[in-house]
Amino acid sequence: MGIGGSLEAHSSTLAILKYEMMLIKSLGAQIKIINLRNIKLPLYNNSSVLKGKIKDMLNEIHTAEGYIFASPEYHGTVSASFKNIIDYFEFLAGYTPPYITGKPVGCIAAAGAENAGATTLQTMFNIVHNLRGISASNSFAIGSASTMIGRKGELKNEHVKRKLKRLAEEVYNLALKLK
Numbered sequence: 001m002g003i004g005g006s007l008e009a010h011s012s013t014l015a016i017l018k019y020e021m022m023l024i025k026s027l028g029a030q031i032k033i034i035n036l037r038n039i040k041l042p043l044y045n046n047s048s049v050l051k052g053k054i055k056d057m058l059n060e061i062h063t064a065e066g067y068i069f070a071s072p073e074y075h076g077t078v079s080a081s082f083k084n085i086i087d088y089f090e091f092l093a094g095y096t097p098p099y100i101t102g103k104p105v106g107c108i109a110a111a112g113a114e115n116a117g118a119t120t121l122q123t124m125f126n127i128v129h130n131l132r133g134i135s136a137s138n139s140f141a142i143g144s145a146s147t148m149i150g151r152k153g154e155l156k157n158e159h160v161k162r163k164l165k166r167l168a169e170e171v172y173n174l175a176l177k178l179k
Contacts, residue, residue: 001061002033004070004108007081011037012146013110015153016164017070020108023168024068029175032060036081044087058088062095066104066175067133068167072145073111073120078127086127101132104174106167110145117141136174138167 002021005014014035021031034057041054050058061067071082078086092099107124111117121141128135140163142148148157155161 001064001066002031002068002070003036003061003085004034004068004082005036006072006079007037008072009037010149010153011072012149013070013072013108015149016108016110016142016145016155016160017068018153019155019161020068020070020106020164020168023165024066024172027168027172029066029172032064034061034085036079036085039085041081041084041088044084044090046090048088048091050091054088055091058091061089062092062100064100064103065179066106066171067100068106068108068171069124069128070108070110071120071124073109073117073141076116076119077123078109078120086131089131092131097132099131099133100128102178103133104136104171104178105133105139106136106171107139108164108167109141111141111143112146114143116143117145134174134178136167136170138163138170140167
């Protein structure tokens with residue numbers, strides 16, 4: 001399950017996530033992408049009621065065997081839309097097992113500046129650990145991410161493609177082993 005993107009119409013983070021999920025699909029996995037722009041999720045609060053499409057989405061999230069989280073970096077951390085969907089994971093506390101216990105999660109932080117993304121990646125690791133997931137060691141930050149996406153949404157950087165391939169293989173293989 002891929003979760004990410006941004007609210008931007010031509011999100012470089014979403015383009016990177018889509019590329020990553022196609023790599024995982026090519027390994028034999030069934031995939032689903034939750035595009036943060038398309039779900040129009042209301043702001044989470046503790047008195048939110050779980051129903052309808054949100055409940056269905058969380059059920060799908062809980063049953064997934066592995067995850068790719070992709071967030072743009074805004075001011076040194078994950079985007080508000082990414083954090084909002086993560087806050088909804090609180091409903092998964094009552095599931096068995098709770099949250100995303102024991103499942104692999106690859107994290108991708110897509111930053112605007114050349115050397116940015118490290119603090120966002122660390123935040124994502126903290127989120128994964130708090131949700132009882134397993135952070136993939138090949139997770140990484142991409143600086144100047146928007147410059148690596150072509151006009152048609154294609155990924156142009158061969159170095160990033162290699163890193164995404166390693167991450168896809170790790171998450172896929174971990175999911176198989178932990179299943």
